[in-house]
Amino acid sequence: MTENKLPLRASLAASVSRTAAALSRATGRGDGSVIGGRLGMMIDPDLLAHLAAGRRIALVSGTNGKTTTTRFTAAAVGVLGDVATNSFGANMPTGHTSALARAGATPYAVLEVDEHYLAQVLKATTPLVVALLNLSRDQLDRAKEVAMMAQLWRDALADHPDVHVVANADDPMVVYAAAAHAAAGDGRVTWFSAGQRWREDAHVCPACGAHIERDEADADSWRCATGDLVRPAPQWTVDESAVIDPEGVRHEVKLQLPGKVNVGNAATALAVAHRFGVSPADAAPKLAEVASVAGRYAQVDRDGRNIRLLLAKNPASWLEAFDMAEEQPTLLSINARDPDGFDTSWLFDVDFAPLRGRQVLITGDRAYDLAVRLQVNDVPFTHVKSFDEAVAAVPPGRLEVIANYTAFQDIRAELDRVV
């Protein structure tokens, strides 16, 4: 809905939301999306629904890759015109409200949604498409169990028979979440495959509790031992550098972002944009323009070192980060502050063996937890007390930095908030 058609209360709320966000930015208190959205929703609790009405919206959710996939999808849908998006990663309803209020009248929106809020945001925004990426362990000291999240998603979709779902055929949890939706009508779900490195959360079928069996010969295939949940045939697939569409046409994606996981994110974005009527051939070049996402993958030159920042928040994303990082000196930084979760046990779910043979430096609030983990993993390392010390300790050239959430933000701040 365009702004001048909003109910008076919603219009006022949207205006307050924008003003608060602008004030917050001007006073250096962040990008303002959360505070702006919160104020707007206090004035009009249905503000998100009002702002969403009449727009064609895509939601992107999952444990990992949602910020990047949202950015890619917004770029792809951008072929059609301006796209409202929460590009600062404010992925709860306040952030969505703020993003839509800020965007004005554009009919297109692509919103990243925290997986816990998917049901609520589905209800408020009645999207055209929902992309479901993956589900894996993440901050289990407070997050919901993985199978429980899959059930919540499944229940949420049951209330929205008309939404089109783009879902990951490689993840049994995602397939369980979308399977009933797919079974209820032809063509309601588009399946994609991008290969899944992390499998430790999908040993057991979420439908019946039997084991998920995998075929040694075909690493991506899987099926429940009882046959009640089987990997669907994917329509969109990837190879090392290209996305293959449902007609079998190969679209080379010359991404600036590293790693096979980002080719998978590109495939998801192209599949979602396709539902908006954007052809993959038109959208693919747009993805190549994305250089970094909220500081992730950003490269900064300092003292002759080319520093690249990779964010890794949970075991699945660490495996992807090892795939992206070049075999160069690597700094690992671990914190366990509130946004990270206070528990570092997950370090033992990650196999750090791929780092053997590189110069490895460690830092962060919880560097000692990491030190013990690396020692047990036979990965030699050096502990440094600061980011500057790390930069000084490596030869000129590439320094890969892999950090969890607040550690990543600390290093970004050191590098003057690179974007």
Add this chain to the structure above:
Amino acid sequence: MSSALQIVWVYPDLLSTYGDRGNMLILAHRAKLRGIPAETVEVRSDQALPYGDIYLIGGGEDGPQALAAQRLAADRGLHRAVDRRAVVFAVCAGYQLLGNSFFAKGAKCDGLGLLDLHSDRGPTRAVGELAGDIDPALGLPMLTGFENHGGRTHLGPEVKPLAKVRAGIGNDGATEGAWSGTVIGTYSHGPALSRNPALADLLLRWATGEEALAAADDTWHTRLRSERLGAAGLV
């Protein structure tokens, strides 16, 4: 039967929420440091429990915990192992299911009866640093760990508390964990041995029958321990 030390991780398909693999990796690593040949075996819940020298049981949610208890009760392999004085080290949900009963999904479930204790639900969830003075009979330095559970555990006369609580909740705010013979259970979850290398060595000594193990370089374990005990206000 292999001559190498057999370290068996019980049902990682059901009981492996958060870094539980760490205890297996740490034991294997510390055995290797001492030149003790060791093999690790991961046993799925649809497989029979094999012969082992050390059995590890991890944490898990209610559903998998109840299922694991049923399958272990039917398998009887763990009972036979305890009878021949094999070593068992269990954390969280794994610890609870060694007892006589526990609560999962609101129902009382039969445990394996391998430790004289029972568990129920507490008024609050215990999440955070856990520390305590370990039973002097075991000759170990203070226990440090991270707990994340909603259970309370009540010890019977046949077991001794693993530790007296100095920080956190443990069993009930007073005691933490339990031990009897060569079976130890604790609420220190996930890779509990990463902060307690001396406890890892105790398990290895029990399993090998060695009186003492060669010293290991525990610089990083020691730094981690003092940092976490400091965070719990105990240094």
